[in-house]
Amino acid sequence: MSPSQRLDATFAALADPTRRAILARLASGEASVTELAKPFAMSQPAISKHLKVLERAGLISRGQDAQRRPRRLDAKPLAKATGWLENYRQFWEDSFQRLDILLDELKSKDKKRTKR
Amino acid sequence: MKNTGTLKVTTPTDREIVMTRVFDAPRHMVFDAFSKPELLKRWFGPRGWSLAVCEVDFKVGGGFHFVLRGPDERQMGMRGVYREIVPPERSVHMESFDDYPGESQVTAVFVEQGGKTTLTATVLYPSREVRDAVIKSGMEHGAAETYDKLAELLPSLQAQGMQKSASEA
Numbered sequence: 001m002s003p004s005q006r007l008d009a010t011f012a013a014l015a016d017p018t019r020r021a022i023l024a025r026l027a028s029g030e031a032s033v034t035e036l037a038k039p040f041a042m043s044q045p046a047i048s049k050h051l052k053v054l055e056r057a058g059l060i061s062r063g064q065d066a067q068r069r070p071r072r073l074d075a076k077p078l079a080k081a082t083g084w085l086e087n088y089r090q091f092w093e094d095s096f097q098r099l100d101i102l103l104d105e106l107k108s109k110d111k112k113r114t115k116r
Numbered sequence: 117m118k119n120t121g122t123l124k125v126t127t128p129t130d131r132e133i134v135m136t137r138v139f140d141a142p143r144h145m146v147f148d149a150f151s152k153p154e155l156l157k158r159w160f161g162p163r164g165w166s167l168a169v170c171e172v173d174f175k176v177g178g179g180f181h182f183v184l185r186g187p188d189e190r191q192m193g194m195r196g197v198y199r200e201i202v203p204p205e206r207s208v209h210m211e212s213f214d215d216y217p218g219e220s221q222v223t224a225v226f227v228e229q230g231g232k233t234t235l236t237a238t239v240l241y242p243s244r245e246v247r248d249a250v251i252k253s254g255m256e257h258g259a260a261e262t263y264d265k266l267a268e269l270l271p272s273l274q275a276q277g278m279q280k281s282a283s284e285a
Contacts, residue, residue, distance in 0.1 A: 011127070088133065089125045091162045096123060096137055098159035099149055103141035106149075 006058065010077045013057035018042070019050050023059060023073060030063050030072035133239045143228040146235065147204035150224065160184075165192075176201055180209075196222075211239075218242055 001009065013019055022036055037047040051071060054060045058077045063070040124136040139146050149155045153172040160167050161184045168191075169183035176198055184192040193214035200208035205226050212219045221240045226233055 089123055092125075092135060092137070093123045094163040095160055096139075099146075100139065102149060102155065102158050103139055103145055106145050107141055110145075 006077060009057040010059065013053050013059055014078075016050070016053075019054055022047075022050060022054065023078070026060060026071060026073040030070040032068040032070050036071065131241045131243070135235075135237045135239075137235050139233045139235065140231070141233060142231060143226040143233040144204040146233045147207075147226055151201075151203075151207070156182075162186075169193075174198065174201065 014023075018040060021040070025031060025036060025039070033044060033047060033051065036051070037044050040047065051060065054071075055062075059074055060071045061074050063072050122137075126134045126136075128134055149159065151172065151174045153170045156172065157167045157170050160170075160182070165184045165186040167182055168185040169181060171179075171181045173179055179195060179197045181195045182193070184194075186192065194211060195214070196209050196211035196219075198207065198209045199221075200206065206224065208221065208223045210219050211222050219242060221242075223238045223240070225236045225238075227236075228234075
């Protein structure tokens with residue numbers, strides 16, 4: 001996968017609340033499919049489907065234990081996806097903070113003018 | 117520094133980015149700040165960057181040309197054409213960056229309430245390919261190293277509005 005295809009897969013995988021909940025659970029440590037299915041009112045095959053999407057996006061991988069086959073979080077693609085949105089946000093946040101200062105200045109000038 | 121509003125960035129569809137921000141000023145003032153070059157020069161651009169070139173012909177069919185100059189003599193050029201101007205509530209323009217392919221459409225809506233102005237800016241990319249190019253450029257500018265902050269990061273991802281209802285599972 002190219003970097004932008006990988007990013008597409010990451011965003012698509014994150015677009016589902018169940019998959020985000022699975023990631024949140026894995027953030028506190030690896031877990032088996034059975035353990036992951038527990039908090040959700042979902043069958044194991046349905047959970048497995050979500051896990052496949054997350055795996056394709058590179059967001060999770062399988063641990064060493066061959067019997068439990070625990071899933072664990074791979075944070076790298078997530079950091080890349082958030083990194084991009086954070087950059088975008090930072091560009092505008094920096095700009096808008098300067099705009100706040102400018103607007104304050106314009107408002108005080110306006111007040112002076114109406115007083116005169 | 118006074119921080120009036122928190123910037124919200126969401127990605128409601130594959131082709132869009134939507135930004136929302138509240139400013140503590142009447143909307144005619146905010147609208148002016150977005151359209152008058154002498155005001156744009158004072159705020160537009162990320163930290164460490166400034167508008168070295170800021171030409172604005174603010175009328176429908178008129179264009180603009182910006183050159184942002186940053187650290188290490190780096191430059192970033194952008195230009196576009198105004199499509200729709202309804203002062204002080206709405207403007208639509210096309211926009212492209214010199215170094216990246218494709219044009220995006222930016223719709224800015226200004227709503228005033230109780231002396232404060234809410235800006236909603238919707239950036240619409242023409243195709244997934246163009247959006248991908250923009251995403252890639254964002255990545256090249258250095259993705260944050262936040263691996264160890266993951267637990268905090270997940271709720272903020274949700275807050276950023278990636279709750280697209282579509283699920284391909």
